[in-house]
Amino acid sequence: GAVVSQHPSRVICKSGTSVKIECRSLDFQATTMFWYRQFPKQSLMLMATSNEGSKATYEQGVEKDKFLINHASLTLSTLTVTSAHPEDSSFYICSARTDSYRSSYEQYFGPGTRLTVT
Amino acid sequence: DAKTTQPTSMDCAEGRAANLPCNHSTISGNEYVYWYRQIHSQGPQYIIHGLKNNETNEMASLIITEDRKSSTLILPHATLRDTAVYYCIVRVGGGSYIPTFGRGTSLIVHP
Numbered sequence: 001g002a003v004v005s006q007h008p009s010r011v012i013c014k015s016g017t018s019v020k021i022e023c024r025s026l027d028f029q030a031t032t033m034f035w036y037r038q039f040p041k042q043s044l045m046l047m048a049t050s051n052e053g054s055k056a057t058y059e060q061g062v063e064k065d066k067f068l069i070n071h072a073s074l075t076l077s078t079l080t081v082t083s084a085h086p087e088d089s090s091f092y093i094c095s096a097r098t099d100s101y102r103s104s105y106e107q108y109f110g111p112g113t114r115l116t117v118t
Numbered sequence: 119d120a121k122t123t124q125p126t127s128m129d130c131a132e133g134r135a136a137n138l139p140c141n142h143s144t145i146s147g148n149e150y151v152y153w154y155r156q157i158h159s160q161g162p163q164y165i166i167h168g169l170k171n172n173e174t175n176e177m178a179s180l181i182i183t184e185d186r187k188s189s190t191l192i193l194p195h196a197t198l199r200d201t202a203v204y205y206c207i208v209r210v211g212g213g214s215y216i217p218t219f220g221r222g223t224s225l226i227v228h229p
Binding site: 004036043044046106107108111112114 | 154156159161162163164219
């Protein structure tokens with residue numbers, strides 16, 4: 001199946017700094033990418049949906065100025081957590097969707113990035 | 119998308135079949151049943167999906183009832199590596215779908 005990578009897999013940063021997480025579709029073009037956040041023992045919560053070349057659509061309650069999403073190409077989306085605080089510590093997962101009828105619009109997930117803010 | 123109901127947790131012995139149920143009584147005719155699983159500290163992994171016929175692949179089998187109001191994911195010979203949270207999702211097949219996850223079933227496979 002299709003592969004989605006994330007980098008870094010783990011990151012520790014100090015409170016007040018910014019962290020960028022990359023999500024890449026390695027062997028397919030992803031017109032649409034999704035970013036999720038997952039707290040311990042909870043399910044994945046959708047943060048935002050991004051389409052290549054356009055602004056991301058954020059879910060209710062997610063601060064767009066704090067979680068900057070850039071989907072600059074069909075294989076790369078980035079999530080930047082600005083001015084990170086300890087409560088932003090979480091597991092961030094991206095997902096890429098093939099927007100092709102022949103690919104049945106399948107969705108593939110990255111391995112996740114563990115962010116710890118100290 | 120139709121809501122799904124899954125047991126919070128299940129367990130089974132290694133080597134035995136694991137049968138994970140999912141209720142989706144409000145499913146629409148154009149909605150598929152998808153199963154994903156998430157091993158601890160990893161991203162979700164696609165397992166299988168179906169519309170109304172039973173499906174089988176190298177990972178699992180999916181049994182959908184005739185009225186499509188429920189389904190069962192079967193792992194025929196569970197291993198310790200199958201310990202994970204299993205999510206049953208009902209979704210349309212087209213590109214307008216925005217994927218959301220419920221709480222899933224935590225499956226523990228024990229020796």
